[in-house]
Amino acid sequence: MTQPAILALGEPMIEFNQTRPGEPNYLQGYGGDTSNAIIACARQGAPCGYITRIGDDEFGRMLEALWRAEGVDTRGVGIAATAHTAVYFVTHDARGHVFSYLRQGSAASRMVPGDLPVQLIEGARYLHVSGISQAISESAADTAFQAMQIARAAGVKVAYDTNLRLKLWPLERAREVMLRAIALADYLLPSLEDMQALSGLNEPDAIIDWCLAQGTRNVVLKLGHYGCIAATREERTRIAGHTVDAVDATGAGDCFDGAFLARLHFGDDLLAAARYANAAAALTTTGFGAVAPLPRREAVQAFLEQA
Numbered sequence: 001m002t003q004p005a006i007l008a009l010g011e012p013m014i015e016f017n018q019t020r021p022g023e024p025n026y027l028q029g030y031g032g033d034t035s036n037a038i039i040a041c042a043r044q045g046a047p048c049g050y051i052t053r054i055g056d057d058e059f060g061r062m063l064e065a066l067w068r069a070e071g072v073d074t075r076g077v078g079i080a081a082t083a084h085t086a087v088y089f090v091t092h093d094a095r096g097h098v099f100s101y102l103r104q105g106s107a108a109s110r111m112v113p114g115d116l117p118v119q120l121i122e123g124a125r126y127l128h129v130s131g132i133s134q135a136i137s138e139s140a141a142d143t144a145f146q147a148m149q150i151a152r153a154a155g156v157k158v159a160y161d162t163n164l165r166l167k168l169w170p171l172e173r174a175r176e177v178m179l180r181a182i183a184l185a186d187y188l189l190p191s192l193e194d195m196q197a198l199s200g201l202n203e204p205d206a207i208i209d210w211c212l213a214q215g216t217r218n219v220v221l222k223l224g225h226y227g228c229i230a231a232t233r234e235e236r237t238r239i240a241g242h243t244v245d246a247v248d249a250t251g252a253g254d255c256f257d258g259a260f261l262a263r264l265h266f267g268d269d270l271l272a273a274a275r276y277a278n279a280a281a282a283l284t285t286t287g288f289g290a291v292a293p294l295p296r297r298e299a300v301q302a303f304l305e306q307a
Helices: 033-043 058-070 118-122 131-135 138-153 171-184 192-199 204-213 252-265 270-284 297-306
Strands: 006-009 013-018 026-031 048-055 072-080 086-093 096-102 126-130 157-161 218-222 227-231 236-240
Touching (some): 006 252, 026 033, 033 131, 072 118, 118 138, 126 252, 138 157, 171 192, 192 204, 218 252, 218 270, 236 270, 252 270, 270 297
Parallel strands (some): 126 157
Antiparallel strands (some): 013 026
16 A cells, blocks of 8 residues: 555544534535645645544544545544544634534543554655644644654654644633643644734734744645735745635635645645645535535636636
8 A cells, every 4th residue: 555645643533514604404525634734735736644543433433434536545534432423513604614523522532642553654745734733632742743743753744733622721821731742743734813812913914923933834824806916935925816716714724724735745835836736726616515515626627727
């Protein structure tokens, strides 16, 4: 079996997404930020795999079948006999999309460092982790840090998306953990809103300076429909957003992460990978759910050519 070049670690979830505000109709899909990201990565044609634990239940089996159908290596997926697979609901109102989670005690939240597939990590080129991977439990945070340390010791590049969720943990705890993670990251892929909360700063350039001061080498600050800024200590470039008929932004940032890592794997530099990921993320907002609208490579390339 081919060694995955890109691995992600975290919690997968079954999604129920409201199709119209105020109506009790939900479309069943799939979610979990790093699972979304690794599927987006696979749809760009990159060899990738996932590290997690799922429940010995129908939802877990659905997720495992999804990954296999998408070409995601599942050798890093463990099955917990006594824990459930997590579920979440997305509702829509004037504020945008609102998440409700049923994840406490999930199989992924019970991950421990001893569960990690060390050889799989050491053989990869990139490892992707997020703040949610760390927020779901103390043991999951320990597992994420151990994975990052294994990766760095083996020369594997680490990508990190803060993905701050204050429903999962208090800001001070999140800041403490994320500052440690940012220092371990070769590529930091946060949103503007996350970094405003974590840094206490407002302006994108000041935030990028703050991120680089924490020890990361490369930052791509995601600005939603305004695009993103790709930065190193030497230079930074603002990439404009794309105008699309957006209906649901669920998973757009995850799509960005996966597409970005895929393009790094295929040889793009930081700026080219960010441009590509920016387009992929815009495209994924044109459909409902976190996974179904994730674009494939051909669609992203055609969109970029048209743009």
